[in-house]
Amino acid sequence: MPVSDRELTQMFERVLTLSKVDKTQSVAVLKSDYSNPRIVRAAMDAAQRLGASVYGVELPAFNHPRAMGMDMTAYCGDTPLTGNLAAQRALEAADLIVDTMMLLHSPEQEQILKTGTRILLAVEPPEVLARILPTEEDKLRVNAAAERLKRARSIAVTSKAGSDFRATLGQYPTVTEYGFADEPGRWDHWPSGFLFSWPDESSAEGTLVLDVGDILLPFKTYVREKVTLEIEEGFIRRIHGGFEAEYLRDYMAYFKDPEVYGISHIGWGLQPRAQWTAMGLHDKNDGMCMDARAFYGNFLFSTGPNTEVGGSRKTPCHMDIPLRGCDILLDGEPVVLAGDVVAPEASRA
Numbered sequence: 419m420p421v422s423d424r425e426l427t428q429m430f431e432r433v434l435t436l437s438k439v440d441k442t443q444s445v446a447v448l449k450s451d452y453s454n455p456r457i458v459r460a461a462m463d464a465a466q467r468l469g470a471s472v473y474g475v476e477l478p479a480f481n482h483p484r485a486m487g488m489d490m491t492a493y494c495g496d497t498p499l500t501g502n503l504a505a506q507r508a509l510e511a512a513d514l515i516v517d518t519m520m521l522l523h524s525p526e527q528e529q530i531l532k533t534g535t536r537i538l539l540a541v542e543p544p545e546v547l548a549r550i551l552p553t554e555e556d557k558l559r560v561n562a563a564a565e566r567l568k569r570a571r572s573i574a575v576t577s578k579a580g581s582d583f584r585a586t587l588g589q590y591p592t593v594t595e596y597g598f599a600d601e602p603g604r605w606d607h608w609p610s611g612f613l614f615s616w617p618d619e620s621s622a623e624g625t626l627v628l629d630v631g632d633i634l635l636p637f638k639t640y641v642r643e644k645v646t647l648e649i650e651e652g653f654i655r656r657i658h659g660g661f662e663a664e665y666l667r668d669y670m671a672y673f674k675d676p677e678v679y680g681i682s683h684i685g686w687g688l689q690p691r692a693q694w695t696a697m698g699l700h701d702k703n704d705g706m707c708m709d710a711r712a713f714y715g716n717f718l719f720s721t722g723p724n725t726e727v728g729g730s731r732k733t734p735c736h737m738d739i740p741l742r743g744c745d746i747l748l749d750g751e752p753v754v755l756a757g758d759v760v761a762p763e764a765s766r767a
């Protein structure tokens with residue numbers, strides 16, 4: 419259902435307030451040719467209504483000649499900001515950046531965050547922003563789970579479909595997404611509600627079986643026949659199954675980069691207002707489908723880049739693959755069982 423401009427501005431006022439925007443703050447709205455103009459305008463208006471010093475940074479769109487599709491997570495690393503030091507300085511001057519063009523998985527995003535500037539990504543359709551409007555309660559639940567994940571030294575994921583995956587943890591930080599950027603140097607994404615870390619380099623091992631109904635992003639497809647990923651020493655070594663396995667093999671091979679098979683962030687969904695079914699109701703180009711990444715109790719697996727936590731894999735191909743119905747154990751203790759969040763208690767909806 420359409421959201422009115424007035425409601426969109428009011429939602430931005432709410433989320434920018436949660437992001438600690440007030441008259442003492444400067445807010446830069448980062449945009450490019452493909453930004454949603456309604457989101458740009460609502461962010462600018464809301465920031466002004468909160469008394470902040472507001473400015474826009476507009477960058478010409480960047481299209482890599484080998485990028486395919488419109489989903490902004492499909493080709494990561496190079497962005498309209500890449501190489502534009504003057505624009506980066508202009509952005510670093512802000513207390514908060516509302517990113518309507520997607521810097522995620524770029525080295526520049528990390529450089530900007532290191533200056534203490536906060537970044538809030540907002541590129542989903544207004545109807546999704548409205549349905550998953552962030553709350554303080556989301557933050558409490560995600561942070562409760564993060565306290566557990568920060569302490570974890572191992573993760574194990576199994577499922578009835580046959581998944582049997584494990585990795586050690588600790589080399590990389592825990593990252594939370596609860597929908598607002600309220601602390602210095604924090605990046606967040608409205609809408610969200612999940613958390614993740616990265617496996618220690620070379621530690622990811624085992625099998626992940628994508629079962630019917632699991633999701634392949636950025637393809638925005640529901641798996642219709644099982645796909646099996648065999649993982650050794652932190653890399654996907656084999657992908658087998660039927661048509662979807664062949665399609666995934668062909669897509670990843672297209673990049674001609676062995677690093678696309680590396681494992682990226684792994685974690686689980688904690689957003690009850692995100693729905694597994696939502697992707698089926700949207701066109702592929704409506705956004706990046708955060709419902710699929712955030713739905714409650716998923717195991718979110720991903721491949722490719724790890725630059726956002728200081729890793730060396732700046733590879734453009736990034737697959738986000740949420741699985742349903744998994745058991746997720748940290749140090750042998752369950753946090754999710756059969757796709758339902760069981761611990762920590764404070765993380766349950």
Ligand SMILES: O=c1ccc(O)c[nH]1
Pocket residue numbers: 491522595607610711736738
């Ligand atoms: O919010 C996001 C979106 C995409 C992604 O790969 C991670 N987190």
Ligand SMILES: [Fe+2]
Pocket residue numbers: 683720736737738
């Ligand atoms: Fe991802």
